[in-house]
Amino acid sequence: MKWLYNIVEKLRPQFDEGGKFHAxxxxxxxxxxxxxxxxxxxxxxxxxxxxxxxxxRTMIIVVLALIPAMLFGMYNIGYQHFLAxxxxxxxxxxxxxxxxxxxxxxxxxxxxxxxxYVVGLGIEFxxxxxxxxxxxxxxxxxxxxIPLIVPIDTPLWMVAIATAFAVIFAKEIFxxxxxxxxxxxxxxxxxxxxxxxxxxxxDKVFVRTEGTWGWDGGQTLVDGFxxxxxxxxxxxxxxxxxxxxxxxxxxxxxxxxxxxxxxxSVGETCVWAILLGACLLLMTGVAxxxxxxxxxxxxxxxxxxxxxxxxxxxxxxxxxxxxxxxxGFCFGAVFMATDPVTSARTECGKWIYGFLIGVLxxxxxxxNPGYPEGMMLAILLMNAFAPLIxxxxxxxxINKRMKRATLNK
Amino acid sequence: MKISDKTKxxxxxxxxxxxxxxxxxxxxxxxxxxxxxLKPALVMGxxxxxxxxxxxxxxxxxxxxxxxxxRIIVQLVVVAALVTLVxxxxxxxxxxxxxxxxxxxxxxxxNCILMGRLEAFAMSNGVWDSFLDGLGNGLGYAIILVIVAxxxxxxxxGTLFGLQVIPQWCYEHGYVNNGMMMMPAMALILVGxxxxxxxxxxxxxxx
Numbered sequence: 033m034k035w036l037y038n039i040v041e042k043l044r045p046q047f048d049e050g051g052k053f054h055a056x057x058x059x060x061x062x063x064x065x066x067x068x069x070x071x072x073x074x075x076x077x078x079x080x081x082x083x084x085x086x087x088x089r090t091m092i093i094v095v096l097a098l099i100p101a102m103l104f105g106m107y108n109i110g111y112q113h114f115l116a117x118x119x120x121x122x123x124x125x126x127x128x129x130x131x132x133x134x135x136x137x138x139x140x141x142x143x144x145x146x147x148x149y150v151v152g153l154g155i156e157f158x159x160x161x162x163x164x165x166x167x168x169x170x171x172x173x174x175x176x177x178i179p180l181i182v183p184i185d186t187p188l189w190m191v192a193i194a195t196a197f198a199v200i201f202a203k204e205i206f207x208x209x210x211x212x213x214x215x216x217x218x219x220x221x222x223x224x225x226x227x228x229x230x231x232x233x234x235d236k237v238f239v240r241t242e243g244t245w246g247w248d249g250g251q252t253l254v255d256g257f258x259x260x261x262x263x264x265x266x267x268x269x270x271x272x273x274x275x276x277x278x279x280x281x282x283x284x285x286x287x288x289x290x291x292x293x294x295x296x297s298v299g300e301t302c303v304w305a306i307l308l309g310a311c312l313l314l315m316t317g318v319a320x321x322x323x324x325x326x327x328x329x330x331x332x333x334x335x336x337x338x339x340x341x342x343x344x345x346x347x348x349x350x351x352x353x354x355x356x357x358x359x360g361f362c363f364g365a366v367f368m369a370t371d372p373v374t375s376a377r378t379e380c381g382k383w384i385y386g387f388l389i390g391v392l393x394x395x396x397x398x399x400n401p402g403y404p405e406g407m408m409l410a411i412l413l414m415n416a417f418a419p420l421i422x423x424x425x426x427x428x429x430i431n432k433r434m435k436r437a438t439l440n441k
Numbered sequence: 442m443k444i445s446d447k448t449k450x451x452x453x454x455x456x457x458x459x460x461x462x463x464x465x466x467x468x469x470x471x472x473x474x475x476x477x478x479l480k481p482a483l484v485m486g487x488x489x490x491x492x493x494x495x496x497x498x499x500x501x502x503x504x505x506x507x508x509x510x511x512r513i514i515v516q517l518v519v520v521a522a523l524v525t526l527v528x529x530x531x532x533x534x535x536x537x538x539x540x541x542x543x544x545x546x547x548x549x550x551x552n553c554i555l556m557g558r559l560e561a562f563a564m565s566n567g568v569w570d571s572f573l574d575g576l577g578n579g580l581g582y583a584i585i586l587v588i589v590a591x592x593x594x595x596x597x598x599g600t601l602f603g604l605q606v607i608p609q610w611c612y613e614h615g616y617v618n619n620g621m622m623m624m625p626a627m628a629l630i631l632v633g634x635x636x637x638x639x640x641x642x643x644x645x646x647x648x
Contacts, residue, residue, distance in 0.1 A: 187615055187617075189615075190617070201630060223621060226620060226621045226624065227619045227620050227621035227622075228617050228619070228620060229620055230617070231617065
């Protein structure tokens with residue numbers, strides 16, 4: 033890394049006050065911090081602990097944790113595409129087809145990642161330059177999350193507009209990274225969902241049926257193809273005892289739902305990949321296990337209540353363990369709800385916050401067929417209530433300790 | 442006739458520096474409700490302008506005879522009478538718009554701008570000044586409504602005054618109207634943006 037450091041140091045004078053490229057100094061600062069700070073740690077015999085971990089390192093860990101879900105998402109994009117065109121049939125998967133599917137998905141997803149980062153970082157850099165602040169690293173994770181939570185057929189310009197909207201209105205006007213009340217990536221998705229509902233839900237957008245960059249365009253679809261996600265099928269089902277199927281009409285079991293080879297937003301389908309990410313987040317202590325666990329407890333409990341409640345629709349009849357692995361429930365629980373900025377901060381508050389997210393997500397799924405997926409709305413709603421939960425927890429604690437305290441009269 | 446500075450201030454102040462919607466933040470509710478399209482927004486703006494101006498005049502005429510204790514009731518009666526009048530006129534001559542505005546014409550009675558102007562200005566000023574003040578505040582309200590409705594109709598339906606503005610060609614190439622613009626939430630964000638722009642322009646004057 034020494035040679036890189038030397039290059040950066042050599043370039044530094046040009047970006048300082050009076051240098052040639054002073055106008056771009058925040059860009060330079062951004063890369064400098066990204067690569068080399070903080071480079072000081074506490075001395076071994078010191079009383080305080082100051083290690084090299086700052087918000088940037090934390091963010092990188094989250095990005096690393098997202099990579100399994102992204103890689104699987106890429107493969108699944110290609111898999112669904114070739115399943116729809118009949119090139120892949122179940123059980124007939126070869127290595128050649130596997131890599132072909134992966135390459136197809138890579139090409140399909142790459143523009144989303146680029147658009148999300150270019151738009152979001154562009155705004156971040158502009159604002160930083162304008163306010164003479166350092167560039168905050170907050171968009172690193174957000175930019176990675178956005179491509180993973182949209183359907184693969186959502187037009188890129190919509191993603192660009194939604195990203196710009198979310199970064200400006202959900203983050204910058206609140207004061208930038210660390211001050212936002214709502215999860216920025218979810219605001220992007222919510223904006224897309226409400227502004228362009230036809231491109232964000234239904235059975236047309238979750239499977240790429242056209243080609244990517246001219247590759248494999250114009251092929252005919254196999255008979256009986258349906259691009260509906262499992263939750264979409266549940267929401268539109270006439271028959272309360274619905275059997276979930278994948279795109280070519282084969283049933284989805286619990287294990288199949290865990291494996292994630294069915295249509296859905298890019299990163300949300302495979303539970304194993306998300307689990308891998310969750311392990312990394314929990315081992316490094318970046319995300320709270322309390323939030324995650326309580327979301328699953330809340331969601332499972334609520335879904336079980338609906339199971340036995342006697343409400344006779346497909347969503348209420350879907351077994352509780354299926355609710356937990358379908359759609360964005362896992363992805364939201366692991367990567368969205370645990371966002372340290374927008375979630376509750378007190379330890380007891382995390383239990384309440386997570387539990388209510390689970391309960392609300394399932395309630396929305398079951399009671400409102402207009403929203404097949406409740407996770408996004410549930411997390412955003414609880415984001416708004418997180419400060420209140422914290423306040424209550426702190427007040428209760430203060431009162432408890434006041435009672436315990438004795439006054440010397 | 443030379444226009445005095447005070448008159449100018451009374452008439453033009455509410456248009457920008459002292460705007461009832463974006464500075465005093467009054468009348469937000471109806472500003473969110475009627476601005477999906479330009480036409481109802483414009484009609485609403487005109488209706489409010491007429492009612493504020495007329496009720497300001499009437500209250501200003503009566504201001505020395507109204508007992509202080511029942512002044513709110515007197516003001517309400519005057520405003521309600523005028524609102525009913527406007528409502529009937531709209532139903533007679535612009536039935537479609539009246540239906541689109543539905544309850545919001547009736548709810549002008551409760552619009553904070555009206556009571557605010559009556560209490561703050563007409564009760565203690567002359568007839569001519571009160572008239573100008575009502576006109577200015579009504580127009581200040583109408584301007585914001587029209588700006589918000591312009592963006593909401595253009596981006597939400599691709600039309601202006603009901604006429605197609607965004608060409609069919611765009612839709613064929615994948616452009617989609619923004620459904621968020623049809624929701625009151627987006628109107629609030631737009632009002633927020635207008636306030637943002639307004640404040641940044643007038644920053645120096647405030648200090």
